[in-house]
Amino acid sequence: MKSIKGYIERKTMLYKTGVEYGDYTMNHIQGCAHGCKYPCYAFIMKKRFGQIKSYEEWIEPYLVSNTIELLDAEIPRLKNKIASVHLCFSTDPFMYQYPEIAKMSTSAIKKLNSAGIKCTVLTKGILPVELSTFSRDNEYGITLITLSEDFRKRIEPGSAPLDQRLAALKELHDAGCKTWVSIEPYPTPNILEQRLDELLEEVSFVDRIVFGRMNYSTEVTAYKRHKQFFNECAAAVEQFCFDHGISCHIKEGTIRE
Ligand code: SF4
Structure with a gap:
C-alpha cells in the first residue's frame, strides 16, 4: 500500500461539468498515481495552467483535506439542482493502493447518497465491495481499453x-449494483493489435458501455485507415450492446464520415 504525498485545501468541491455525460462532478484529489500516458487530459490542463510542473509531480497525489466539510456546506444549496455527481473527471477516486483516497471517496459518496444524490464512479483502480451497500441508484464503472x-x-x-x-466490477454487479465500462481511449491496431470482440465479451455483464477513440496523434493518424477503423469499432460496439440489451454511448467524434 502507498501513502498520499500530503493534503491541500480547496474553496469549492461540487461543480457542473460541460461534458456530454455527467451532471455535477467533484475532484477531491490533486494528481493521479495512475500516470496514464494516452496522454491524460487532466494532467495536460493542470500543467498548462501551472498547477503542476511535471509528470513526476502529477503522480504524487494530494488529498483535499476539507472535502467533507465542503460537501456539508454545498449540498444543501445545490441538492435540488443536481441529478448526479460523477467521481471523478480530473483524477481517480479509487487510485490503486491508496487506502486514504478510497476512504475519502467512500465517505463522499455516502454523504451525497444520504442527501438523495446519486453518484457515478469511474476508476482504473479497484472498486471496494462495500459500495454494494450504498444507494442502488449509483453506477460503478471501470475503464478497460485492453x-x-x-x-x-x-x-x-x-x-x-x-x-x-x-x-x-463483477462483484458489484453480482451484488445487484448498476455497472458500466468505459472503453476509451481505444487504440488503433498499429499501437496495439487486439480483438475488440474478446474485450466486449469480458464486460458483457455490465449495464452500460461507453466507447471512444484515442485522440488523434501522429501515432493514431499514422494508421491510414484510422477513421474507418473507429467507425467499424463503434458499429461493432453498438451491435454488441443491442444483442446483449446493454445501454450504449459512443463518444462524440468517434464516428467520422
Ligand atoms: S486515471 Fe484518469 S486522471 Fe488518472 S492519470 Fe489516468 S487518465 Fe489521468
Missing part, C-alpha cells in the same frame, strides 16, 4: 491490474 497486461503496464503504469479491476 485485456493485455503488458499494454496496461506501458500506458497506465500505476493503475490496477486488469483482472483485479474487472473482478471488483
Whole structure:
C-alpha cells in the first residue's frame, strides 16, 4: 500500500461539468498515481495552467483535506439542482493502493447518497465491495481499453491490474449494483493489435458501455485507415450492446464520415 504525498485545501468541491455525460462532478484529489500516458487530459490542463510542473509531480497525489466539510456546506444549496455527481473527471477516486483516497471517496459518496444524490464512479483502480451497500441508484464503472497486461503496464503504469479491476466490477454487479465500462481511449491496431470482440465479451455483464477513440496523434493518424477503423469499432460496439440489451454511448467524434 502507498501513502498520499500530503493534503491541500480547496474553496469549492461540487461543480457542473460541460461534458456530454455527467451532471455535477467533484475532484477531491490533486494528481493521479495512475500516470496514464494516452496522454491524460487532466494532467495536460493542470500543467498548462501551472498547477503542476511535471509528470513526476502529477503522480504524487494530494488529498483535499476539507472535502467533507465542503460537501456539508454545498449540498444543501445545490441538492435540488443536481441529478448526479460523477467521481471523478480530473483524477481517480479509487487510485490503486491508496487506502486514504478510497476512504475519502467512500465517505463522499455516502454523504451525497444520504442527501438523495446519486453518484457515478469511474476508476482504473479497484472498486471496494462495500459500495454494494450504498444507494442502488449509483453506477460503478471501470475503464478497460485492453485485456493485455503488458499494454496496461506501458500506458497506465500505476493503475490496477486488469483482472483485479474487472473482478471488483463483477462483484458489484453480482451484488445487484448498476455497472458500466468505459472503453476509451481505444487504440488503433498499429499501437496495439487486439480483438475488440474478446474485450466486449469480458464486460458483457455490465449495464452500460461507453466507447471512444484515442485522440488523434501522429501515432493514431499514422494508421491510414484510422477513421474507418473507429467507425467499424463503434458499429461493432453498438451491435454488441443491442444483442446483449446493454445501454450504449459512443463518444462524440468517434464516428467520422
Ligand atoms: S486515471 Fe484518469 S486522471 Fe488518472 S492519470 Fe489516468 S487518465 Fe489521468
